[in-house]
Each structure stands twice: as C-alpha cells, then as structure tokens.
Amino acid sequence: MGASFSLSFTDQDGFSSSSSPSLGDLPESCVASIIGYLDPPQICKLAKLNRAFRAASWADFVWESKLPPNYETLVGEVLSFVPEKLGKRDIYTRLCRVNTFDGGTKKIWLDKSTGGVCMSISSKGLQITGIDDRRYWNHIPTEESRFGSIAYLQQIWWFEVDGEVEFPFPPGTYSVFFRLQLGRAARRFGRRICNSEHVHGWDIKPVRFQLWTSDGQYATSQCTVSDPGEWFHYHVGDFNVENSNSSTRIKISMTQIDCTHTKGGLCLDSVVIYPSKFRERLKQRGYLKCAKPM
Numbered sequence: 001m002g003a004s005f006s007l008s009f010t011d012q013d014g015f016s017s018s019s020s021p022s023l024g025d026l027p028e029s030c031v032a033s034i035i036g037y038l039d040p041p042q043i044c045k046l047a048k049l050n051r052a053f054r055a056a057s058w059a060d061f062v063w064e065s066k067l068p069p070n071y072e073t074l075v076g077e078v079l080s081f082v083p084e085k086l087g088k089r090d091i092y093t094r095l096c097r098v099n100t101f102d103g104g105t106k107k108i109w110l111d112k113s114t115g116g117v118c119m120s121i122s123s124k125g126l127q128i129t130g131i132d133d134r135r136y137w138n139h140i141p142t143e144e145s146r147f148g149s150i151a152y153l154q155q156i157w158w159f160e161v162d163g164e165v166e167f168p169f170p171p172g173t174y175s176v177f178f179r180l181q182l183g184r185a186a187r188r189f190g191r192r193i194c195n196s197e198h199v200h201g202w203d204i205k206p207v208r209f210q211l212w213t214s215d216g217q218y219a220t221s222q223c224t225v226s227d228p229g230e231w232f233h234y235h236v237g238d239f240n241v242e243n244s245n246s247s248t249r250i251k252i253s254m255t256q257i258d259c260t261h262t263k264g265g266l267c268l269d270s271v272v273i274y275p276s277k278f279r280e281r282l283k284q285r286g287y288l289k290c291a292k293p294m
Contacts, residue, residue: 036062039113040092063088066115068170070244071095074117077168078108098146106165107146116275117170121163123151123268129160144185144231145269152184154198155264159207159256163271166214166249169241173276176211177233178254181267182225194229201263202226207256211237214249221293225266232289233272233282 036059038046047057056062067088068074075082075091078099082091095110105125109118123139128151130136136156141149153159161178182202183194206222219237234254241248252271256263282288 060088073168119273121271122147126163151268153266157259161254163252166247168247175238175276176236177272179269181231182228196228199265209236210253212251213239234289
C-alpha cells in the first residue's frame with residue numbers, strides 16, 4: 001500500500017498513471033477528519049499534495065477547531081469589515097494578521113501555529129509621567145517597533161508608567177511584559193549602533209512591576225534594567241481567563257520612584273500580552289528578563 005500511495009506525488013491533482021489507489025482517491029470528508037488533528041502550518045503544507053487535500057483544507061469544521069472559542073467576538077472587536085459568509089479558514093487568516101485598533105495604540109493577532117491571542121500596547125497608549133515635557137521624554141521614530149515609534153527617556157527623577165486595557169481574551173493563562181531597551185539605537189552606514197550616553201541610574205535600585213485584573217488577580221515583581229543595546233521582554237506577571245463570554249480589564253504599572261537619584265537612557269516600546277507558553281520561546285531566543293516576585 002505504501003508503494004501505491006507514493007504514486008500520488010507524481011501529480012499535483014492526485015492523478016497517477018497507475019490504476020492503484022492513491023491519496024487522491026481518499027474521500028474529502030475523510031481527509032478533513034485526518035488533517036483536523038494537525039496545526040495550521042501543517043494543514044497548509046498538506047493542501048499542496050493533491051486535489052483532495054486541497055479541498056479538505058478549506059473545510060469549516062477543520063478551521064473552527066483552530067479558532068479561539070470566542071472568535072466571533074474577536075472578529076467584531078478588531079476587524080472593521082467582514083464579508084458575509086466568510087469561511088472559517090479566511091477568518092483564521094484575517095485574525096492572524098496584525099490588526100490595529102483603539103486609535104492605532106493597540107495591535108492584536110493570532111499566533112499562526114497555535115491560534116493563541118497576542119496583544120501589543122504602544123508607548124502612546126500608556127500613561128507616562130512627564131511625557132509632555134521634552135526635557136524628560138521624546139517620541140522617536142524607529143523601525144524596531146511594531147508601532148513605528150518608541151518613547152525615549154533622557155533623564156527623570158520620578159519614573160512611572162501605567163497602562164490599562166479591557167478585552168475579551170479567550171480562556172487560558174497569559175503573561176504580561178514590558179518591552180524595553182537601555183540606550184538609543186540608530187543606523188549608521190547600514191550598521192546598527194546604540195548610543196548609551198544617557199544611560200544611568202538603573203543599576204542602583206530595581207524597577208517594580210505590577211499587574212491587576214478586574215476579577216481580583218494581582219502580581220508584583222521587581223527587576224534591575226540592564227544590558228544596553230538589546231530589546232528585552234521584562235516579565236510583569238501572569239493572569240488567568242476562565243470565562244470567554246466577558247471582557248477582562250487589566251492594569252499594568254512600571255515604577256522606579258526613589259527620588260534620591262535620576263535615571264535615564266531608556267527606550268520604552270510597548271506592553272505585550274502573550275499566552276504564557278510563549279515565555280519559553282522568549283527565553284530560548286534570549287529576549288526574556290524574569291523579574292523576581294515580591
């Protein structure tokens with residue numbers, strides 16, 4: 001049978017010069033039931049095998065199992081226009097794109113492999129103490145941010161950043177991070193360089209991170225901001241969502257308010273919210289800074 005099945009790869013549409021059965025002879029419903037156990041990238045690869053797999057890869061019940069349970073609510077929140085009778089595969093594809101909402105200050109997307117909801121809140125969507133005074137803060141354009149700009153701190157005594165978001169997250173456990181960098185990055189003669197001229201004060205005392213949710217969850221931790229010239233995700237804490245029928249309101253803060261010394265030279269890109277399993281990905285790539293619980 002293995003030899004006969006291998007013949008199906010001789011033709012993109014599943015036809016073979018042999019009269020023996022091939023993969024193209026499998027019923028579409030059978031193929032759809034099989035590929036439903038695979039993750040989305042694998043389904044898309046198998047769709048290239050032959051006509052039966054290609055047709056099965058568009059089955060609504062296959063993609064509905066990959067979508068978050070409250071995907072209809074997500075569509076209404078982040079997609080400005082959705083044609084009628086849009087297939088589940090198309091909905092999955094659209095939600096996997098980086099969709100901007102709330103005046104351009106927030107972006108949301110599904111992870112292509114897992115269907116997990118990911119969110120990013122720009123520096124302009126956060127409340128930053130002193131942001132309107134150019135002696136302290138400036139918004140700087142950069143290609144290193146999803147939002148095209150970051151908030152850069154030259155020097156300040158009282159450092160405080162707060163954020164808040166309310167969103168219908170699907171059930172699961174999520175991790176919250178601040179994406180930060182010490183030093184101001186730029187390109188010169190095609191090479192990335194980092195100016196650390198204003199970096200000071202962060203090694204004296206740690207930064208405190210806090211997280212609150214509308215259903216009473218709370219986390220607090222602290223971490224020293226370090227390693228100039230690289231973007232890191234500083235872990236604030238985790239929260240759980242059990243009910244997909246209601247929105248979860250989250251408040252986040254980052255503070256270093258010891259006024260005995262100034263601090264500066266910090267780039268603030270965004271707050272990001274990922275499914276907690278993504279922490280291992282960040283760790284493997286060297287992007288993670290784990291704060292110590294307080």
